[in-house]
Amino acid sequence: xxxxxxxxxxxxxxxxxxxxxxxxxxxxxxxxxxxxxxxxxxxxxxxxxxxxxxxxxxxxxxxxxxxxxxxxxxxxxxxxxxxxxxxxxxxxxxxxxxxxxxxxxxxxxxxxxxxxxxxxxxxxxxxxxxxxxxxxxxxxxxxxxxxxxxxx
Numbered sequence: 001x002x003x004x005x006x007x008x009x010x011x012x013x014x015x016x017x018x019x020x021x022x023x024x025x026x027x028x029x030x031x032x033x034x035x036x037x038x039x040x041x042x043x044x045x046x047x048x049x050x051x052x053x054x055x056x057x058x059x060x061x062x063x064x065x066x067x068x069x070x071x072x073x074x075x076x077x078x079x080x081x082x083x084x085x086x087x088x089x090x091x092x093x094x095x096x097x098x099x100x101x102x103x104x105x106x107x108x109x110x111x112x113x114x115x116x117x118x119x120x121x122x123x124x125x126x127x128x129x130x131x132x133x134x135x136x137x138x139x140x141x142x143x144x145x146x147x148x149x150x151x152x
Contacts, residue, residue: 008092008147017094017147018043021072022120026050026140028061028068035061041072042115047139048098049112054136066100068140096145103137112137 008014024041027034037058042049048070052059062068073093103109109132117125 008094008149014094014145014147015043017074017092018048018072019119020074021094023072024048024050025071026058026068027070028058029065030061034069040116040119042112042117042119044115044118047141049115049137049139051113051116051135051137054134059136062100062102062138067097068100069095069097070140071095092147092149094145094147096142098140098142098144101139101141103139106132109135109137112139 008017021043022040023038025036025038027036029035035057039050039052071093103112110127113127113132113135114125117123
């Protein structure tokens with residue numbers, strides 16, 4: 001990273017961003033360009049959890065290539081200035097890559113759905129079996145991760 005003073009290296013700080021984030025952008029290899037999509041997610045123990053319909057471009061690509069990159073950003077706002085080139089932004093961003101694993105076991109699927117909901121609420125939820133059966137659930141096991149912050 002060129003601006004070392006903006007780099008986040010402590011694992012706890014990196015994880016804090018993943019716990020606070022709300023949208024994960026997932027980049028899946030495709031030809032000629034990656035397929036990039038925003039997704040709701042949950043984070044726990046070095047993995048990002050996602051749910052999806054069981055078919056579609058994203059799932060087709062993930063089944064062919066079990067590697068993906070991700071980015072989670074927390075936006076703190078724009079820094080205005082008199083001159084255009086002096087404007088800036090306050091943010092914290094985590095970028096990384098990892099291995100995709102599909103979760104088939106019903107108990108593990110249910111646990112993953114609870115992780116997803118915990119990302120957005122402190123409430124406890126119950127899921128009907130039909131909901132669990134209908135959802136395709138997968139996780140990205142994080143292999144590399146780095147962070148950057150700009151506080152202005």
